[in-house]
Amino acid sequence: MTAAEGAAEDEVRPTRRKIRPDSVWAEVRKAWESGETARSVARRYDVGVPALWKRREAEGWTRPEPQSGPVEPVEGWDSFAERKRERFLNDLESVRELALDLMRILKGGPIGDAPLWHLGFIYSERARLLGAEVAVADREKARGYAWGEVLWDAEGRLKPQWELDILILQLHARTWREEVGLPDGVAERWP
Incomplete structure (x- = not known):
C-alpha cells in the first residue's frame, strides 16, 4: 500500500446517521401520505x-386511493361549457322539430318528408295507431320506391322494428357513413 492510498483510507469515515425528532417524522409522513x-x-x-x-x-x-378528477379541456372550462350548451340547445331544437314531424305523420299526414332513419318506426306506429287501412295504403305507396318491398314480409306484414332499423341502415349505408363522418376506404364493413 502506498502512502497516498493509506492517507485516502484514513479519510474515509463512516456516514453519520441523521437522527430526526418525531415531530419531523410526523411532517414527513403527512407530506408523503398527502x-x-x-x-x-x-x-x-x-x-x-x-x-x-x-x-x-x-x-x-x-x-388514499388516487382519485382522478375531471381533466380540464384544452379550451378551458368556460369555453367547454359554452360549446356544450350550444350543442345542447341545437340538439333540443332538432329533437323538437323531429317530434313535431313525427306527430304530424302519426296523425295521418304525408310520409314524404319523413326523417329517413325513423321510417320503419313511422310505418309501425302508423299501422298501430291508424289501423290496417292506412298500413295497406302506406305499403302501396312504398312499392314505388326501390326499398318498398323490403320492409314487409311475403304475407304483407311489416317486419319487426329492430329488423326495419337494420334494413334501412343497410339500404342507406352510404348516407349513414357520410352522416357519421366515415370516409371511403375505412371500416368498410360498417354499417
Whole structure:
C-alpha cells in the first residue's frame, strides 16, 4: 500500500446517521401520505429516502386511493361549457322539430318528408295507431320506391322494428357513413 492510498483510507469515515425528532417524522409522513413523492419529502426534511421507506413500512403509512378528477379541456372550462350548451340547445331544437314531424305523420299526414332513419318506426306506429287501412295504403305507396318491398314480409306484414332499423341502415349505408363522418376506404364493413 502506498502512502497516498493509506492517507485516502484514513479519510474515509463512516456516514453519520441523521437522527430526526418525531415531530419531523410526523411532517414527513403527512407530506408523503398527502401524495408528495418520497424524494421531494426526503429532500425537504433532510431525511434519507431509504429511511423514509423503512419508516413507512414499519409504521404502516398509506396513501388514499388516487382519485382522478375531471381533466380540464384544452379550451378551458368556460369555453367547454359554452360549446356544450350550444350543442345542447341545437340538439333540443332538432329533437323538437323531429317530434313535431313525427306527430304530424302519426296523425295521418304525408310520409314524404319523413326523417329517413325513423321510417320503419313511422310505418309501425302508423299501422298501430291508424289501423290496417292506412298500413295497406302506406305499403302501396312504398312499392314505388326501390326499398318498398323490403320492409314487409311475403304475407304483407311489416317486419319487426329492430329488423326495419337494420334494413334501412343497410339500404342507406352510404348516407349513414357520410352522416357519421366515415370516409371511403375505412371500416368498410360498417354499417
